[in-house]
Amino acid sequence: MPILPKKKVGLISCSGEELPAGTLSRMATLRVLEQLRPNDTVTLCLPLFLAGDDKERAFAKFYSTIAIDGCDKQCAARATEKYSAKPTTSIIIPEFLAEQDLAAPKTRRQMDAAGESAADALAAEIARNVDEILGVKPAAVVDTPITESEGVTATCSCGSGIPVMRLDIAGKGVEVVALPLIFEESHKDGKSPEQVFDAVKVYNVIPIELESAYREAILRAYAEFVPSEKHVE
Numbered sequence: 001m002p003i004l005p006k007k008k009v010g011l012i013s014c015s016g017e018e019l020p021a022g023t024l025s026r027m028a029t030l031r032v033l034e035q036l037r038p039n040d041t042v043t044l045c046l047p048l049f050l051a052g053d054d055k056e057r058a059f060a061k062f063y064s065t066i067a068i069d070g071c072d073k074q075c076a077a078r079a080t081e082k083y084s085a086k087p088t089t090s091i092i093i094p095e096f097l098a099e100q101d102l103a104a105p106k107t108r109r110q111m112d113a114a115g116e117s118a119a120d121a122l123a124a125e126i127a128r129n130v131d132e133i134l135g136v137k138p139a140a141v142v143d144t145p146i147t148e149s150e151g152v153t154a155t156c157s158c159g160s161g162i163p164v165m166r167l168d169i170a171g172k173g174v175e176v177v178a179l180p181l182i183f184e185e186s187h188k189d190g191k192s193p194e195q196v197f198d199a200v201k202v203y204n205v206i207p208i209e210l211e212s213a214y215r216e217a218i219l220r221a222y223a224e225f226v227p228s229e230k231h232v233e
Contacts, residue, residue: 009037009130010059012044012080012087014070020105021070021093024115028122029068036127040134046076058178058203060084062185064133066126069093089129096122167221170213178203179218183225193219 016022105115
């Protein structure tokens with residue numbers, strides 16, 4: 001079995017530029033990524049996700065995610081569920097603000113004192129959900145602002161440790177995204193070799209003219225991954 005990377009939680013923030021709550025979503029998410037839980041979270045880019053980025057969708061398929069939406073359209077949550085898996089947690093900002101009796105930001109460009117308070121409360125709620133998902137005790141929150149020189153850079157999912165497997169396909173070395181995870185999940189669920197290949201195609205762009213070569217290489221690798229099982233190619 002593969003050695004899996006450290007478990008992290010993906011944060012998918014609303015990208016609605018026209019909504020003050022969209023700005024609030026991004027501000028709170030950034031605070032979690034850079035200050036509150038920098039070692040336990042990564043950011044998923046919603047536009048890349050919708051555009052079909054392999055690694056964004058693979059992360060959301062195999063790891064827990066939190067969708068933070070600025071309105072009840074829930075673009076982040078619905079896109080995640082449609083293309084990968086239902087988010088572990090979904091936060092709708094207007095509902096959260098109402099529950100906490102907090103004022104919504106009045107402008108999408110600049111946060112007033114009420115907006116800053118709302119961003120802090122939302123960031124704390126996201127961090128609480130991260131701890132709950134990972135099953136860890138709440139970490140201490142440092143109130144001292146992080147300076148530019150010592151700040152932690154928010155980590156994108158493309159560098160978050162999604163494992164790849166390099167295969168020889170049609171005479172070339174090709175990295176296949178999430179293959180160890182797909183193999184492990186498929187073996188656990190008793191999926192057929194063809195179902196394994198179908199799962200691979202969801203997270204990797206496979207040229208039509210090379211599909212046969214990809215199938216052969218992937219199913220051969222799967223047979224080696226589970227040597228006790230017999231797989232018909």
